[in-house]
Amino acid sequence: MLRVFYKSAFFKSLAHCQRHLEYLDKQGPLFDGKHEVSLHQAREAAEQFADAPKWWFVYSLDRDDQQRLQVDRGYFQDLMEAQKALWAKAYNIPPDRLHICASFHDVAHHPHIHVVLHGETASDGFIVQRKGQTLGEAFCRCRETVKSAITNEIYREDTQHLKVEKNEQRKNMNQELGKILLEIGRSSHPVSDKMQIALSALAAELAKIPGKHQYGYLPPETKLRVDDLLREIVAQDRQINRLFTIYEQTQAKLVQYEYVGKKETLAKKMAEWEKAFYHPPKGGDTRRHNLIIQAAEAMGDMQHERKMGAGETSEHNKKKQRAEERDAYRAKSATAATRNMLYLIASTTRDDMLRSWGLLPKQIGHAKFKRKHIHKRTIEERGKEQDIGR
Numbered sequence: 001m002l003r004v005f006y007k008s009a010f011f012k013s014l015a016h017c018q019r020h021l022e023y024l025d026k027q028g029p030l031f032d033g034k035h036e037v038s039l040h041q042a043r044e045a046a047e048q049f050a051d052a053p054k055w056w057f058v059y060s061l062d063r064d065d066q067q068r069l070q071v072d073r074g075y076f077q078d079l080m081e082a083q084k085a086l087w088a089k090a091y092n093i094p095p096d097r098l099h100i101c102a103s104f105h106d107v108a109h110h111p112h113i114h115v116v117l118h119g120e121t122a123s124d125g126f127i128v129q130r131k132g133q134t135l136g137e138a139f140c141r142c143r144e145t146v147k148s149a150i151t152n153e154i155y156r157e158d159t160q161h162l163k164v165e166k167n168e169q170r171k172n173m174n175q176e177l178g179k180i181l182l183e184i185g186r187s188s189h190p191v192s193d194k195m196q197i198a199l200s201a202l203a204a205e206l207a208k209i210p211g212k213h214q215y216g217y218l219p220p221e222t223k224l225r226v227d228d229l230l231r232e233i234v235a236q237d238r239q240i241n242r243l244f245t246i247y248e249q250t251q252a253k254l255v256q257y258e259y260v261g262k263k264e265t266l267a268k269k270m271a272e273w274e275k276a277f278y279h280p281p282k283g284g285d286t287r288r289h290n291l292i293i294q295a296a297e298a299m300g301d302m303q304h305e306r307k308m309g310a311g312e313t314s315e316h317n318k319k320k321q322r323a324e325e326r327d328a329y330r331a332k333s334a335t336a337a338t339r340n341m342l343y344l345i346a347s348t349t350r351d352d353m354l355r356s357w358g359l360l361p362k363q364i365g366h367a368k369f370k371r372k373h374i375h376k377r378t379i380e381e382r383g384k385e386q387d388i389g390r
Contacts, residue, residue: 005110006147008057008139010125017046017054017116024103024114028073033081037101042116045099052118053125055091057143059150060112071154073104076113083149090145092126093119130282140272176246183239191338192236196299198229199292199338203300206293213293215286226289227279233292233345243346247353248274287348295341299334 011017021042024030030037046054061071080102085095100117119125129138183189202225206213215226234244248270255269280286 004062004147004151005060005112006057006143006150008055008143008146011054011056014046014050014054017118018043020056021046021101021116024101024116027105027114028103030101030103031073031077031080032101033077033084042101046118049099049118049120051122052120053122053127054116054118055125056114056116057146058112058114059147060110061154063109063111065155066111069154069157071111072106076102076104079150079153080115083153086149087115087117087146088119090142091117092142093117093124097121097124133281176242187339189239189339189342191335191342195233195236196334196338198232199296199299199341200334202226202229202292202296206296207300213297215280215289215293216282218293223279223289226292229292230288230345231278233342237342240342240346240349243349247349250353285352288345291341291344291348295337298337302334302337 011020021030021039025039025042030039030042065071080100084098084100087100088095088098097120098117099119100115102113102115104113105111117125127138127142129135202222205222205225209218209222211217215223218226234240251273252266252270255266255273276284280289
């Protein structure tokens with residue numbers, strides 16, 4: 001198991017930062033990667049950009065691992081040179097405005113590195129603490145990004161044997177997921193009345209809410225209703241429950257690979273993962289929640305059509321036509337709409353698992369930019385060809 005320690009926080013004042021730099025310099029010479037940094041240079045940069053938030057972190061590993069993997073000051077200099085742009089982005093600092101220095105302390109039982117970093121403006125390194133978040137939760141992404149990057153690099157050779165084990169698990173998991181999706185896609189797949197009633201109640205609630213009916217735009221109480229409905233779906237549907245169990249077990253293994261092997265650490269990380277699955281934070285994965293909303297709206301449309309009967313208004317016909325143009329799939333019954341929702345929830349969960357094992361590319365939102373870039377390049381090339389033709 002990996003035995004590493006990582007801690008980070010911000011300096012409460014410039015004086016606090018200056019004192020810390022003095023302490024670090026006494027313990028070991030400062031560096032910013034390949035280059036040495038004097039205490040005067042580090043203090044001068046901190047004073048020059050006094051308004052910029054200043055952060056520190058310490059990364060420590062076990063003495064046995066440090067000796068076996070030959071992680072010394074020179075190793076950390078190379079590592080810092082390679083990763084400091086990534087560290088800057090994690091702390092919300094533009095890499096071109098990054099000021100960073102570190103000191104390696106080769107103490108008896110836990111050799112470690114101290115790092116101080118800051119930008120040049122008041123917005124560089126500013127972490128937003130959203131309503132309802134603790135400072136620790138808001139800062140979690142910074143910590144985990146840097147800790148994972150350093151740990152994955154240091155223990156790269158140690159984790160080679162894990163890749164062989166993961167490949168076998170991938171194969172078995174793919175076969176199991178295929179069977180589950182095949183079962184859910186069948187018309188004989190059971191759909192509970194309770195689930196349909198809950199979707200119908202959600203549809204009635206959505207009909208009263210103006211604006212965009214997507215998870216991120218809904219009132220908090222409606223979001224909680226969608227969260228609870230997803231939890232009920234996972235609990236009630238046998239195949240979805242099997243799929244979720246596989247996903248949960250897979251995630252637990254990935255957490256064990258990356259973090260210290262303590263039961264309390266694993267339990268905490270898994271609790272955070274489960275909370276994000278059912279109640280995603282702003283910017284989190286809301287695909288499954290939006291599928292539930294879409295299924296509820298489809299059911300609401302069917303109920304409205306039955307009420308309107310033959311005397312539909314032209315306005316309703318227009319809305320119906322727009323909905324049909326927007327949605328490729330139009331369910332013919334409440335059962336079919338619910339079954340389609342279950343299949344899509346299972347499919348997105350399956351895709352997430354495959355991405356976690358590296359079998360599918362991560363969703364990073366670059367597709368549109370890439371298409372535009374290719375299109376622009378093609379136009380330019382076409383213009384050159386026309387010029388040549390002339």
